[in-house]
Amino acid sequence: MSNLPVTERDLFVVGTGIAGMSAAVYAAKRGLSVSQAGSTGEIVFSSGLFDVMAVHPVAEKKLWENPWEAMAAVSADMPNHPYAHVSREDVEKAYGELFDFLSEFGLEYRMEKDANSKVLTPIGTEKTTWAVPATMWAGVEAFKNNAPALLIDFEGLREFSAKQVATTIGEKWSNLKTMRLEFPDSASMKPILTGIMAQSMELKETREKLYALIKPHLNGVEAVGVPAILGIYTTGEILEEMEKELGVKVFELPTLPASVPGMRLKSLFEGRISTLGVDLKLQHKVFSITPLDDGRYEVTFGVQAPTEKVVAKGVVLATGRFLGGGLYADRHHIVETVMGLPVSQPADREEWHRTDLLDPRGHKVSSAGVEVDSSFRPVDENGKVVHERVYAVGSLLAHQDWMRMKCGTGIAVASSLRAVEAFVAQQ
Numbered sequence: 001m002s003n004l005p006v007t008e009r010d011l012f013v014v015g016t017g018i019a020g021m022s023a024a025v026y027a028a029k030r031g032l033s034v035s036q037a038g039s040t041g042e043i044v045f046s047s048g049l050f051d052v053m054a055v056h057p058v059a060e061k062k063l064w065e066n067p068w069e070a071m072a073a074v075s076a077d078m079p080n081h082p083y084a085h086v087s088r089e090d091v092e093k094a095y096g097e098l099f100d101f102l103s104e105f106g107l108e109y110r111m112e113k114d115a116n117s118k119v120l121t122p123i124g125t126e127k128t129t130w131a132v133p134a135t136m137w138a139g140v141e142a143f144k145n146n147a148p149a150l151l152i153d154f155e156g157l158r159e160f161s162a163k164q165v166a167t168t169i170g171e172k173w174s175n176l177k178t179m180r181l182e183f184p185d186s187a188s189m190k191p192i193l194t195g196i197m198a199q200s201m202e203l204k205e206t207r208e209k210l211y212a213l214i215k216p217h218l219n220g221v222e223a224v225g226v227p228a229i230l231g232i233y234t235t236g237e238i239l240e241e242m243e244k245e246l247g248v249k250v251f252e253l254p255t256l257p258a259s260v261p262g263m264r265l266k267s268l269f270e271g272r273i274s275t276l277g278v279d280l281k282l283q284h285k286v287f288s289i290t291p292l293d294d295g296r297y298e299v300t301f302g303v304q305a306p307t308e309k310v311v312a313k314g315v316v317l318a319t320g321r322f323l324g325g326g327l328y329a330d331r332h333h334i335v336e337t338v339m340g341l342p343v344s345q346p347a348d349r350e351e352w353h354r355t356d357l358l359d360p361r362g363h364k365v366s367s368a369g370v371e372v373d374s375s376f377r378p379v380d381e382n383g384k385v386v387h388e389r390v391y392a393v394g395s396l397l398a399h400q401d402w403m404r405m406k407c408g409t410g411i412a413v414a415s416s417l418r419a420v421e422a423f424v425a426q427q
């Protein structure tokens with residue numbers, strides 16, 4: 001291993017989920033040299049909706065209209081929650097810098113500054129979130145106003161049923177009509193999947209055929225909804241063209257994971273992060289991180305075995321939880337997989353899960369993770385910083401049940417920004 005080629009960098013980011021990608025963006029924009037390694041992460045499973053905070057306390061399922069008030073309540077009630085280490089300004093700044101990057105390459109987001117919005121899920125329930133892909137915004141407004149709208153699904157598409165959405169949401173959107181169409185040239189698609197339809201929508205020919213199919217059904221309709229299929233690479237242009245051609249507002253609804261909005265984010269991050277100078281090693285795994293005597297860290301990585309080495313002044317661990325690979329549970333303990341960092345977890349395995357799977361309080365195992373100081377440096381059980389310039393961010397962090405609290409991406413971006421800023425300040 002000592003013969004591996006060595007590169008020197010300011011920062012090494014482990015992980016290519018939203019936390020790792022945003023950390024790389026923030027660091028590169030601040031002039032740092034950055035190497036990054038990881039596999040796809042949860043991005044591709046994400047609905048594309050970006051939460052700040054919506055549910056607290058989870059046991060009461062209390063939904064908050066104002067995400068910032070929810071965040072303040074969580075910080076006050078849960079002093080170990082990652083949000084207790086950041087301010088509203090941090091979250092806004094982190095999202096702002098991320099939106100600038102995404103928007104530069106055509107992915108726009110919309111939101112109300114001080115309010116959560118309601119997006120219909122593919123099964124017709126309401127999801128409370130903060131920032132919404134611009135392609136979904138007309139649906140948020142049409143739903144809020146009970147506007148006359150037409151929701152379309154497609155013959156043979158099992159992922160999405162317009163009728164199910166309309167039936168579930170019922171009287172709350174009584175002016176929503178549904179219809180089923182045959183997607184252009186779908187006879188050649190086997191199976192019919194939103195990802196394939198989205199690729200096909202990149203072709204002008206497909207779009208023109210679709211517009212012709214929809215146009216006869218627009219009488220009295222103010223908005224037309226489809227499952228998320230409006231392309232992968234030129235989504236903004238497709239939305240604009242479709243609204244112009246149909247003469248009504250157009251919106252997408254999220255679909256089940258792995259969804260097209262998740263694919264768009266993945267494709268944009270993976271394809272464009274190098275424009276900032278980030279040296280991205282996709283599908284690479286970090287095998288070891290060793291502190292050196294001079295305060296730097298030696299990182300070895302490769303596809304199946306270590307084939308490269310970076311010596312970096314700092315490391316951001318954005319390795320996720322069990323799905324991402326940052327945490328691993330053996331028969332007795334939960335361990336952090338890359339550096340063997342201390343993991344905050346219930347004392348006994350018996351306590352990981354409650355007896356009832358659907359217990360409204362959730363399960364203690366969902367809040368296990370790495371505990372950090374206010375600079376997002378991992379600490380041990382006595383609160384002592386473990387490594388001077390190693391930072392843990394995103395869903396790897398302890399004391400958050402992001403799935404129930406609806407705060408996943410907000411924590412990912414805010415912790416990444418604070419970690420990068422702390423590293424810069426330490427230089």
Ligand SMILES: Cc1cc2nc3c(=O)[nH]c(=O)nc-3n(C[C@H](O)[C@H](O)[C@H](O)COP(=O)(O)OP(=O)(O)OC[C@H]3O[C@@H](n4cnc5c(N)ncnc54)[C@H](O)[C@@H]3O)c2cc1C
Nearest residue numbers: 015016017019039041042051286319320324394395408409
């Ligand atoms: C189904 C689903 C739906 C979601 N919906 C929403 C939503 O609607 N709104 C919202 O705000 N959030 C949502 N989230 C959550 C959100 O996607 C995550 O909280 C957020 O992406 C943070 O993830 P992360 O980057 O911390 O971890 P992950 O996305 O899990 O990424 C972990 C990364 O670490 C890498 N890694 C791990 N070990 C190593 C190693 N040894 N070497 C190199 N790389 C390594 C992995 O390859 C991966 O790239 C959803 C998540 C899922 C799964």
